[in-house]
Amino acid sequence: MALVVQKYGGTSVGDVERIKNVARRVIASQKKGNDVVVVVSAIGGETDRLLELAHETADSPDEREVDVLISTGEQVSIALLAMALKSMGQDAQSFLGFQIPILTDSAYGKARISHIDSEKILEALKTGKVVVVAGFQGIDGDNSITTLGRGGSDTTAVAIAAALNADVCEIYTDVDGVYTTDPNVCERARKLNRISYEEMMEMASLGAKVLQIRSVAFAMRYNVPIHVRSSFNDQMGTLVCMEDKDMEKVLVSGVTYNIGEAKLTVTQVPDRPGIAAKLFGALADENVMVDMIIQNVSREGYTDVTFTVLKTDTSKAFAAAKKVAAEIKAGDVIIDEDIAKVSIVGTGMRSHWGVASSMFSALAKENINIQMISTSEIRISCVIESKYTELAVRALHDAFQLEKEQLQEEI
Amino acid sequence: MALVVQKYGGTSVGDVERIKNVARRVIASQKKGNDVVVVVSAIGGETDRLLELAHETADSPDEREVDVLISTGEQVSIALLAMALKSMGQDAQSFLGFQIPILTDSAYGKARISHIDSEKILEALKTGKVVVVAGFQGIDGDNSITTLGRGGSDTTAVAIAAALNADVCEIYTDVDGVYTTDPNVCERARKLNRISYEEMMEMASLGAKVLQIRSVAFAMRYNVPIHVRSSFNDQMGTLVCMEDKDMEKVLVSGVTYNIGEAKLTVTQVPDRPGIAAKLFGALADENVMVDMIIQNVSREGYTDVTFTVLKTDTSKAFAAAKKVAAEIKAGDVIIDEDIAKVSIVGTGMRSHWGVASSMFSALAKENINIQMISTSEIRISCVIESKYTELAVRALHDAFQLEKEQLQEEI
Numbered sequence: 173m174a175l176v177v178q179k180y181g182g183t184s185v186g187d188v189e190r191i192k193n194v195a196r197r198v199i200a201s202q203k204k205g206n207d208v209v210v211v212v213s214a215i216g217g218e219t220d221r222l223l224e225l226a227h228e229t230a231d232s233p234d235e236r237e238v239d240v241l242i243s244t245g246e247q248v249s250i251a252l253l254a255m256a257l258k259s260m261g262q263d264a265q266s267f268l269g270f271q272i273p274i275l276t277d278s279a280y281g282k283a284r285i286s287h288i289d290s291e292k293i294l295e296a297l298k299t300g301k302v303v304v305v306a307g308f309q310g311i312d313g314d315n316s317i318t319t320l321g322r323g324g325s326d327t328t329a330v331a332i333a334a335a336l337n338a339d340v341c342e343i344y345t346d347v348d349g350v351y352t353t354d355p356n357v358c359e360r361a362r363k364l365n366r367i368s369y370e371e372m373m374e375m376a377s378l379g380a381k382v383l384q385i386r387s388v389a390f391a392m393r394y395n396v397p398i399h400v401r402s403s404f405n406d407q408m409g410t411l412v413c414m415e416d417k418d419m420e421k422v423l424v425s426g427v428t429y430n431i432g433e434a435k436l437t438v439t440q441v442p443d444r445p446g447i448a449a450k451l452f453g454a455l456a457d458e459n460v461m462v463d464m465i466i467q468n469v470s471r472e473g474y475t476d477v478t479f480t481v482l483k484t485d486t487s488k489a490f491a492a493a494k495k496v497a498a499e500i501k502a503g504d505v506i507i508d509e510d511i512a513k514v515s516i517v518g519t520g521m522r523s524h525w526g527v528a529s530s531m532f533s534a535l536a537k538e539n540i541n542i543q544m545i546s547t548s549e550i551r552i553s554c555v556i557e558s559k560y561t562e563l564a565v566r567a568l569h570d571a572f573q574l575e576k577e578q579l580q581e582e583i
Numbered sequence: 584m585a586l587v588v589q590k591y592g593g594t595s596v597g598d599v600e601r602i603k604n605v606a607r608r609v610i611a612s613q614k615k616g617n618d619v620v621v622v623v624s625a626i627g628g629e630t631d632r633l634l635e636l637a638h639e640t641a642d643s644p645d646e647r648e649v650d651v652l653i654s655t656g657e658q659v660s661i662a663l664l665a666m667a668l669k670s671m672g673q674d675a676q677s678f679l680g681f682q683i684p685i686l687t688d689s690a691y692g693k694a695r696i697s698h699i700d701s702e703k704i705l706e707a708l709k710t711g712k713v714v715v716v717a718g719f720q721g722i723d724g725d726n727s728i729t730t731l732g733r734g735g736s737d738t739t740a741v742a743i744a745a746a747l748n749a750d751v752c753e754i755y756t757d758v759d760g761v762y763t764t765d766p767n768v769c770e771r772a773r774k775l776n777r778i779s780y781e782e783m784m785e786m787a788s789l790g791a792k793v794l795q796i797r798s799v800a801f802a803m804r805y806n807v808p809i810h811v812r813s814s815f816n817d818q819m820g821t822l823v824c825m826e827d828k829d830m831e832k833v834l835v836s837g838v839t840y841n842i843g844e845a846k847l848t849v850t851q852v853p854d855r856p857g858i859a860a861k862l863f864g865a866l867a868d869e870n871v872m873v874d875m876i877i878q879n880v881s882r883e884g885y886t887d888v889t890f891t892v893l894k895t896d897t898s899k900a901f902a903a904a905k906k907v908a909a910e911i912k913a914g915d916v917i918i919d920e921d922i923a924k925v926s927i928v929g930t931g932m933r934s935h936w937g938v939a940s941s942m943f944s945a946l947a948k949e950n951i952n953i954q955m956i957s958t959s960e961i962r963i964s965c966v967i968e969s970k971y972t973e974l975a976v977r978a979l980h981d982a983f984q985l986e987k988e989q990l991q992e993e994i
Binding site: 188191193222226229230231232233236237238240241243244246247248250251252254255256258259265266268270271305315316317485 | 670676
C-alpha cells in the first residue's frame with residue numbers, strides 16, 4: 173500500500189463531466205489499496221475570469237484582495253470533486269489552505285510555502301477518506317489568504333507529498349509526459365521515461381510548460397519522485413527523479429526553444445569598472461528580469477553589452493537602458509525582437525566534451541547564424557534569428573538522435 | 584461619530600458598476616465620521632449558479648461540501664468591494680468567516696451563529712480601515728465552513744452589529760423600506776417610518792421578503808436597530824426597533840398575504856385522544872412544515888381536521904395524511920390549493936378589542952368567505968379563496984386606513 177499524491181490541472185477539471193472522470197480515477201487508485209491525496213486547480217479559465225473582474229473593479233487591484241478573490245477558483249473545484257467522490261460511494265473531505273494549514277510568507281500572488289501541517293490530512297486518510305486539497309493557495313501568519321503564482325498547484329502537490337513523505341506525486345495534465353522536444357515542431361519527438369530534476373528544471377526554465385519550475389526545485393530538495401502523466405489515458409508518463417547512473421550516460425535529454433524574449437544591445441560602452449552594475453542595477457530597479465548577458469572583450473576602451481529580456485518588458489528595458497547609456501556616454505541602444513533561444517539539456521554534458529561543438533555544427537549545417545551563446549553545467553543555449561526556430565529544433569533533435577533511447581551512447 | 588454596520592444584498596452588488604456604487608456609498612458614510620463595517624452577499628444569481636453546479640455533480644451533494652462551494656460567492660464579493668474601496672483611496676480589508684472568526688454550529692446550510700469575536704474588526708477600524716465582511720458564512724468547531732441559509736447575510740450583519748454594539752445596522756435592498764402592504768397589489772401602500780421587531784417578524788413569517796426572519800429575532804434579542812433602506816437612493820427607509828409608546832397606539836401596521844400554501848382536510852376523524860398527535864407526527868416525520876391547524880368541536884364522535892402546508896409539500900403531506908387516515912379509519916383527505924392567507928399585523932392589537940371583527944366585516948363587505956382563522960397576539964390571519972387575494976388586501980388596507988399615519992387612532 174502506497175501513499176499517492178495526485179494533482180489535476182485546470183483542463184482535467186474543465187467541467188462537471190471531467191470532474192466526475194477525475195473522481196473515477198481517484199477511486200481506481202484508492203481501490204488498488206493506495207491512500208490518495210488529490211490536489212486540484214481551478215476549473216480551466218476560471219482564474220483568468222476572476223482576474224478580469226478584479227481589473228474591471230480597480231486599475232491596480234489590491235494584491236491581498238486579489239488573492240482572496242482568485243483562491244475561490246480552487247475552492248469551487250475541491251468542493252465539486254469531494255461531492256462527486258462521495259456520491260460515488262467514496263468517503264472524501266475537502267481542505268482549504270487555512271484548514272490544513274499550508275503556511276506561507278505574505279508575498280501575495282507569489283507566496284512561498286514555509287510549512288505544511290500533515291496531521292489533519294493523515295487523520296482523514298486513517299478513516300479511509302480521500303483527501304481533496306485546494307492547490308495554489310495558503311495562509312500567512314496573519315491568517316490572510318495567499319496564492320503561490322501561476323502553476324502554483326504543482327508546488328502545492330509536491331509540497332504536500334514532501335510533508336507526507338508520499339511514495340510518488342502524480343501530476344496529471346493534458347499531455348502524455350515530458351518529450352525530448354515540442355512534438356508540434358518535431359514529429360520525431362519522443363516521450364522520456366525518466367528525467368532528472370536538474371534537467372527538468374532547465375527544460376522548464378527554457379519554456380517547456382509541463383511543470384512549474386518551483387515545484388521541481390521543491391521536489392528535488394525533498395527527493396519527491398514526480399510522475400507526469402495524462403489525465404485522459406492510463407499510459408505511464410515521465411518520471412522526474414534523482415539523477416542515477418543510467419541518466420549520466422545520456423548526453424542530451426531534450427531540445428527546447430523560447431521565442432518570448434527580445435535582445436537589447438548597448439553600443440560603445442566605455443569599458444570601466446562599475447558600468448555593468450549601473451546598467452543592470454537600473455534594469456532591476458524597474459523589475460525587469462534579465463536572462464542572458466553577453467559582454468565581449470573591449471576594443472579601444474569600448475565594448476558592446478547585449479542582453480535578453482521578456483518581450484513584455486522590452487519598452488521598460490529600453491527606456492532604462494537608454495537613460496543609463498546617456499549617463500555613461502555610451503552609444504545607441506538597439507532592440508531586436510526577431511530572436512529565438514534554442515537550447516539542449518542533458519545531465520551527461522557534465523562529463524562529456526564535444527557536445528557544444530556538435531550543437532554549433534548542426535546549426536551551421538543549416539546555415540543558421542548564432543548570435544549569442546550561454547551555457548550552464550547541463551545546458552547550452554544559442555540565440556538565433558526567430559524564423560529558423562523550428563528548423564533549428566529539428567536539426568538538433570536529429571543531430572543528437574533523440575528519437576532513440578540514448579543509454580548506449582558514448583562520445 | 585457612530586459605528587455603522589451596512590449590509591448590501593445580491594442586487595446591490597449585481598455587477599462591477601454596482602459594486603463601485605456601493606463603495607461610493609460606504610465612503611460617503613465614512614466621510615461623515617462613521618466607522619463602517621460592510622457585510623455583502625454574493626453577486627446576484629451566483630449562489631444559484633453554484634448550487635446548480637453541485638446538483639450537476641451529484642444527485643444529493645454532500646452538505647459540508649455544498650457550503651465550501653457556495654461560500655465562494657461572498658468571498659468574491661468582499662474581495663471586489665475591498666479592491667474598489669482601496670482604488671478609490673479608502674483603506675479597507677476583507678474578512679472571511681474564519682478570519683474573524685464567526686463561530687457557528689455544524690448544521691451545514693442552516694448553521695446558527697454561536698459567537699463572533701470583535702477583536703480583529705475593532706483593530707482594523709482603529710487604523711481607519713473600512714471592514715468588509717463576507718455575509719452568509721461562518722466556521723464550526725472543526726474549522727469547516729458553514730452557511731446560514733437563504734438570506735443569511737442579514738443575520739451576519741445583525742450579529743456583527745450586536746457583537747460590536749453598533750449604533751445601527753443598515754440593510755440596503757432594492758426597495759425603499761417596509762410598506763404597509765405590497766405596493767404591487769395596493770397602490771395606496773405607504774412606507775412605514777418605524778416598525779417593531781415583533782411586527783416585522785410576523786410580517787416576514789407571513790411572506791414579506793424584505794428581511795430574513797432570523798435576523799429580526801437576532802436584532803430583537805440584542806436590541807440592534809435595523810434601518811431597511813434602498814441602495815439606489817438616499818431616502819430614509821424603515822427603522823425596525825423596540826416597541827415604544829407611539830407604536831402601541833398603532834392598531835394595524837401592515838397587511839400581508841401568502842399564496843404559497845395549500846389546505847388539506849381529513850374528514851370524519853374519530854374524536855379520540857392521540858389522533859392529532861398521530862397525524863401531525865406522521866407529517867413531521869416527512870419533514871412537512873404545517874402552518875395553520877383547525878379542528879372544530881366534534882359531532883357524533885367525528886370531526887374534520889384541516890391544516891395548511893407549503894404548496895411544494897402538498898403531495899408529500901397528502902400521502903402521509905392518507906396513510907394515517909386509513910389507519911385511524913377516518914374518511915377522505917381533500918386538497919385545496921386555491922387558497923390565500925391574508926393577515927393583518929399590529930402591536931396595538933394587544934390592548935385593543937374589535938380589530939378582528941373589523942377585519943371580518945371588511946372581508947364580508949366584499950363578499951369574501953373566510954375558510955379558516957388563526958390569531959397570534961399581534962396578528963390575525965384568514966384563509967380565503969385565492970382569487971380574492973388582491974381585493975382582500977386592498978379592502979383591509981382601506982378599512983384600517985393604512986395610507987395615513989396612524990398615531991391618532993383609538994377605537
